[in-house]
Amino acid sequence: MASRDWIEIESFEAVDDIGVFDRPDIPRVEAILSGAPEREWQQFFAVRARALEQNQPGLRMEILADRLGFHTRASHIEETCRLVNDAVQGTNHDYAAQKAAEERRIADRDAEVRELMSRVKEINSDWPPERGAE
Structure with missing residues (x-):
């Protein structure tokens, strides 16, 4: 996965x-x-x-360019920042798994295309088939 696909939280700003x-x-x-x-x-x-x-009533997150905004009270800031960071890291893992599965599907398809080409070459080497006696 390209490094630009892995998103980190560099800091928080009030x-x-x-x-x-x-x-x-x-x-x-x-x-x-x-x-x-x-x-x-x-x-x-x-x-x-x-x-x-849904698990944290009142928490709403939105991404605008390179910032992820949310509302929280000062008394909950450490817990909320950890939850937001966990959501970002979990997204990285979900996205990486999806990308890896996509790459596997592409590799499998490419292997099948190579096999198909090889088999078509075999068919073509003996083409046209001999016709039986009529």
């Missing part, structure tokens, strides 16, 4: 929205990612994120 008039009740944190995940990776992440959000 969003300073002091003085912003229309803000949510719960403060926002952004995880700074090691790169902007591709759409396919994000689809795997969405599955993990929805499962985590």
Whole structure:
């Protein structure tokens, strides 16, 4: 798997929205990612994120470019950061497994094509077949 497919959380930043008039009740944190995940990776992440959000009422995660945003209270920040990191790492593993399975399918198909070509060459070497006596 290419290194750009493996996403890490490099750091977390609290969003300073002091003085912003229309803000949510719960403060926002952004995880700074090691790169902007591709759409396919994000689809795997969405599955993990929805499962985590169902187990953690009030937690909502969204990826915007190279940042993963979520809301949490200061008293829960360490636990929430660990949960978010686990979701990212789990996504990496899910995505890597899917990519490996895809590569195996391609290799299997390529082997079958090579075998098919070999068998067609054998058929062609004795073509056309001899016709029986009429």
